[in-house]
Amino acid sequence: MVFRQCFLTANDCYKSGRGLVPKGIMVHSTGANNPRLSRYVGPDDGYLGVNIYNNHWNQPKPEGKQICCHAFIGKLEKGTVATYQTLPWTMEGWHCGGSANKTHISFEICEDGLTSDTYFSAIYQEATELCAYLCRTFSLDPAKDGVLIDHSDGHRRGIASNHADVGHWFPRHGASMEKLRAAVLDQLETTEMYRVRKTWKDAAKQKGAFRVLDYAIACAIANPGYKVFNQAGAEVYPKRAA
Numbered sequence: 001m002v003f004r005q006c007f008l009t010a011n012d013c014y015k016s017g018r019g020l021v022p023k024g025i026m027v028h029s030t031g032a033n034n035p036r037l038s039r040y041v042g043p044d045d046g047y048l049g050v051n052i053y054n055n056h057w058n059q060p061k062p063e064g065k066q067i068c069c070h071a072f073i074g075k076l077e078k079g080t081v082a083t084y085q086t087l088p089w090t091m092e093g094w095h096c097g098g099s100a101n102k103t104h105i106s107f108e109i110c111e112d113g114l115t116s117d118t119y120f121s122a123i124y125q126e127a128t129e130l131c132a133y134l135c136r137t138f139s140l141d142p143a144k145d146g147v148l149i150d151h152s153d154g155h156r157r158g159i160a161s162n163h164a165d166v167g168h169w170f171p172r173h174g175a176s177m178e179k180l181r182a183a184v185l186d187q188l189e190t191t192e193m194y195r196v197r198k199t200w201k202d203a204a205k206q207k208g209a210f211r212v213l214d215y216a217i218a219c220a221i222a223n224p225g226y227k228v229f230n231q232a233g234a235e236v237y238p239k240r241a242a
Contacts, residue, residue, distance in 0.1 A: 074110030
């Protein structure tokens with residue numbers, strides 16, 4: 001997972017600052033043929049690219065709506081796929097038009113024309129790793145009913161508005177929410193992740209999660225006061241004196 005942060009601090013949702021105790025994860029997709037992260041995330045940080053229309057979501061009411069989610073997955077300026085966190089995980093998002101705003105962390109996947117297997121494979125892997133990271137961080141079980149769902153699942157459960165995502169896209173590439181849940185479970189069982197935090201308990205201010213220890217250490221060095229912890233919560237950099 002290529003992970004960066006760009007909090008949407010000008011958005012009314014961020015400014016409301018309502019707390020969230022995560023009970024699940026809701027997967028969304030944007031519903032428009034534009035895979036560029038800069039369409040929704042801004043301003044440009046040197047990786048996103050410039051949005052010449054300035055219609056990203058870092059403004060009080062994007063498109064005149066009260067909308068904001070916790071993260072986006074899509075393309076950077078150079079065409080590679082990345083994940084951007086846009087709200088603190090423990091802040092309520094405005095993403096589904098229902099009560100799941102108060103229970104579920106949300107992320108949007110930037111849609112393309114829905115036909116590219118290459119792009120889908122990349123965003124699906126990012127989504128899998130993001131969900132696994134969130135499940136580890138907040139002790140969520142993706143196999144438990146109602147924990148890892150998409151917007152259309154939320155509507156069927158009466159906790160979200162009537163949207164089709166991601167059921168209109170995933171099956172075109174042989175995927176489904178059921179398969180995503182299985183992939184996340186596999187990640188949880190097999191992958192070591194290194195987290196960059198000030199303390200193990202301070203998950204809300206985490207700088208990133210990395211499968212490669214050297215990348216995690218580099219992130220900690222770039223952020224004074226931060227340390228690297230393994231998935232068991234043990235500090236691995238800098239190691240405490242014996």
